[in-house]
């Protein structure tokens with residue numbers, strides 16, 4: 001094994017260091033496998049209940065009337081998420097699009113949108129109109145209110161009570177921390193928040209941005225009162241196979257609104273040819289629980305490795321996990337760059353290219369990104385990125401298999417050693433320490 005890793009460019013010291021860390025993670029990994037097993041059964045049950053059959057994989061074209069493959073897939077998602085209805089299709093281009101559809105479909109001029117968990121994901125700022133943008137909800141006369149989390153990451157219940165008003169129609173709750181430093185919300189905490197909100201305003205629609213959270217736990221936000229859960233198929237539930245798509249699962253009346261908004265009033269869910277893409281949606285969903293487990297193992301492995309070497313990691317090495325994102329603070333540009341170089345060098349695709357920081361539109365500092373993906377921009381595949389500015393943190397996620405995630409992390413360590421960010425003696429000292 002050591003020789004195989006050596007052939008890929010991993011030194012004996014780095015490999016041994018990784019194995020030492022891994023020994024301590026056996027129990028954690030067993031827990032992850034158990035969740036994956038449960039979720040695998042949940043997906044199979046949903047597929048059996050809806051009598052998934054070979055004919056559901058056939059392509060449809062044109063209007064796509066009576067597309068039983070599309071309808072059955074949506075029924076499978078609804079069964080799995082325990083919701084009345086679901087909208088799952090390639091016509092939803094990404095997670096942001098799914099969220100924009102869910103919001104704009106269920107809000108009307110004069111309504112107010114509330115985020116009780118602080119600022120939402122960057123791309124939603126323009127959807128909502130927090131940053132002025134063409135076609136935003138703001139342009140349609142929908143206002144927005146936000147209540148930040150308290151210093152310690154808890155909910156500001158008095159603030160939320162005060163923010164809820166006659167016009168509050170929809171509450172958006174983001175499960176994952178995204179690229180912020182707040183903790184990711186567990187499904188249980190989301191459930192508490194929804195109960196509180198519904199106790200004050202029972203008819204308000206509670207929507208959860210579920211991106212990066214699917215299958216990390218055995219329950220989903222729709223099991224604890226969410227009226228809609230929304231996500232991207234090039235993240236967790238696509239299992240790495242879906243080449244495009246988004247989903248919205250939830251209450252029938254909410255999903256109907258979404259369908260009429262996505263296609264057209266009067267048409268709704270009845271149109272939308274699948275163009276032959278459904279096998280990857282079905283198979284990806286089938287594989288998703290184990291793919292997510294692999295990504296989680298990678299995140300925990302990285303947290304423990306870099307924590308041992310003295311870097312700040314969020315979440316830390318022992319915390320329970322509610323999404324697949326791992327942040328590591330290096331404190332120097334070399335740290336961020338070296339880490340990303342390693343992830344890139346370990347990729348099955350484009351491993352020979354060297355990522356470099358560049359001035360991306362919309363960012364106030366150069367950003368470096370590493371991804372060698374089969375699907376462009378897919379972040380369920382092993383990927384990393386970080387802005388070149390203090391605190392010089394890198395965010396990384398994904399890995400279609402645990403072994404690939406492991407190689408990526410070892411390779412990052414290798415590059416950081418080469419760049420002098422990590423001293424070779426630190427690897428051996430830390431081992432002896434444990």
Ligand SMILES: *Cc1c(COP(=O)(O)O)cnc(C)c1O
Pocket residue numbers: 094095096097121123174175176177178209211212232
């Ligand atoms: C990725 C992500 C989105 C947006 O999804 P895209 O597919 O990139 O458009 C929204 N919210 C969160 C929390 C995300 O992680």
